[in-house]
Amino acid sequence: MTDSKTPKIRLKDVHKSFGPKQILRGFSLDVMPQESVVIIGGSGTGKSVMLKCILGLLSPEQGEIEIDGQPTVHLSNADREEVNAKIGMLFQNAALFDSLPVWENVAFGLIQGKRMKRKLAHDIAIEKLAQVGLGADVGKMSPADLSGGMRKRVGLARAIAGDPDIIFFDEPTTGLDPIMGHVIDNLIVKCVKEVGATAISITHDMPSARRIADRMAMLYQGKVIWHGPVGQIDNSGNDYVDQFIHGSADGPIQMELLKL
Amino acid sequence: MNPLRALGAASLGFLAATGRLTTFALVGIQHCVRPPIYPRLIGRQMIDIGYYSLPVVAMTTLFAGMVLALQSYTGFSRFAAEGAIPSVVVLSITRELSPVLAGLMIAGRIGAAMAAELGTMRVTEQIDALETLSTNPMKYLIAPRLIAGVTMLPLLVLIGDILGVFGGYLVSVYKLGFNEQVYLINSWNFVEAQDIVSGLVKAAVFGFLVALMGCYHGFHSRGGAQGVGAATTNAVVSASILILIANYLITELFFAT
Incomplete structure (x- = not known):
């Protein structure tokens, strides 16, 4: 059990590279319990790599990652x-x-991870589908028959099915039209609040980031170059952040790319 | 580049790849015997490998037996040794043709399908999703395929043995004019338990190799559609080559005196 001053997730000086290519170069960030942090940054800056390091899908070469104060980098399976x-x-x-129908996708973690009876897991899956605005009939469908927005909703239902303490969202609105993107954002905010979870989202969609974040952090060249409450991002005083949030072609990010 | 350096790099690369494959195989085997086991998934794989491959293996071995009888007759009739045809057919089918042909057909059908399915799962992050849902992909995806490969190929080969011998019988009796009772008695008298057992052992090994190569290449697939295509090709080619190498080694083990 952790108190409210212990970060739910702590990353300290995390380094990760693929061959000669350094992706994370000293990434550090604390995320407090029940906080919703959005990490913004351009494509290829290491946002997804950072999430995969927290999940244990990738092992960082250096640095520490803690969840509820427990170091997680060298955990056994x-x-x-x-x-x-x-x-x-x-x-x-x-x-x-x-290969699985929608309801079984949602219930997968309950059946396989928590060894729940299929009937009970099915009922919970239908309930979670309803929570993201999908009817019970969708539960019988195959994922191949779903639209992009429905797939995201099912993915969201699966993410919240086990009432997790922590939820990660990897580019939740990518590939969706603006209206569906807004719907997904609202669902994320609602679901995170209902579950009482801590959330980390990564995106480069600024309207989406503003809707779902309590706090934002900007990742650039493998490091957090700015972080603060979402209301302060427009007055960050950081040229990189200003350029990114305004989507401007002119600025330090472009200039550095040209130098390469 | 210095030729010696290139040779060294290639050797190191080969050894590293062999090490990765061996580790993957050992971890896979470990998950086959350590609970939890997924009977539903094993059953699904058994149906895919066994039931749906039956027509392919049946046609292959039936026609192999028929061609073998025909070709043997062409050669043996020159030395008035037609009487040896039943024994040649039964020994060739049970010891070599049925397991090797079935193995190669399954490598093309199942090895490719496994690599494509797992490769697609890898590039669409479904394998990552399994891990985040507290499910070990080696146990959930790999172990059922290995178990199904090892158990189903011997069954297919057993059926292939019967059909291959039947193919030889059909050609010998209805085309070449053999006496059917004499043909069957000769076939039965010449075949020994070891001939059939060696074929089944080969089949189990080939089934393991096909499943292993399909799983290994699919599981480590990278780079979208192109990577999945490459994984599929590599799975079929490597499984086919390993089947031929393993066939020689097992033959040596059983029959070299």
């Missing part, structure tokens, strides 16, 4: 499964299992 049981994840393209 069994301990990792226990930690991951506290986490829900919405993948960029939802990553639904094609």
Whole structure:
């Protein structure tokens, strides 16, 4: 059990590279309990890599990652499964299992991870689908028959099915039209509040980031170069942040790219 | 580049790949015997590998037996040794043709399908999703396929043995004019338990190799559609080559005196 002053998630000086390419170069961030943090940054800056390091899908070469004060980088498989049981994840393209019907996708973590009876897991899955605005009839469908927005909703239902302490959202609105993006954002805010979870979202969609964030952090060249409450981002005093949030072609980010 | 350096780099690369494959195989085997086991998934794989491959294996071995009888007759009739045809057919089918042909057909059908399915799961982050849902992908995806490969291919080969011998019988009796009772008695008298057992052992090994290569290449697939395509090709080619190498080694083990 952690008190409210202990970060729910702590990343300290995390480094990760692929061959000669350094992706994370000393990434540090604290996320407090029940806080919704959005990490913004351009494509290829290491946002997804950072999430995969927290989930244990990738191992950082250097640095520490803690969840509820427990170091997680060198966990055994069994301990990792226990930690991951506290986490829900919405993948960029939802990553639904094609071979299973929608309800079983939502109930997967309950049946396989928590060894719940299929009937009970089915009922919970239908309830979670309703929570994201999908009817019970959708539960019988195959993921291949769903639209992009429905896939995201099913992915969201799967992420919250186990009532996780922590939820990660990887580019939750990518590939959606603005209206559906707004709907998904509202669902994320509602679901995170209902579950009482801590959330980390990564996106480069600024309207979406403003809707779902309590706090924002900007990732650039593998490091957090600014973080603060969402209301302060327009007055960050950081040229990189200003350029990014205004989507301007002129600024330090472009200039540095040209130098390469 | 210095040729010696290139040779060294290639050797190191080969050893590293062999090490990765061996580790993958050992971890896979470990998950086959350590609970939890997924009977539903094993059953689904058994149906895919066994039931749906039956027509392919049946046609292959039936026609292999028929061609073998025909070709043997062409050669043996020159030395008035037609009487040896039943024994040649039954021994060739049970020891070599049925397991090898079935293995190669399954490598093309199942090895490719496994690599494509797992490769697609990898590039669409479904395998990552499994891990975040506290499910070990080695146990959930790999172990059922290995178990199904090892158990189903011997069954297919057993059926292939019967159909291959039947193919030889059909050609010998209805085309070449053999006496059917003499053909059957000769076939029965020449075949020994070891001939059939060696074929089944080969089949189990080939089934393991096909499943292993399909799983390994699919599981480590990278780079979208192109990566999945490459994984599929690599799975079929490597499984086929390993089947031929393993066939020689097992034959040596059983029959070298």
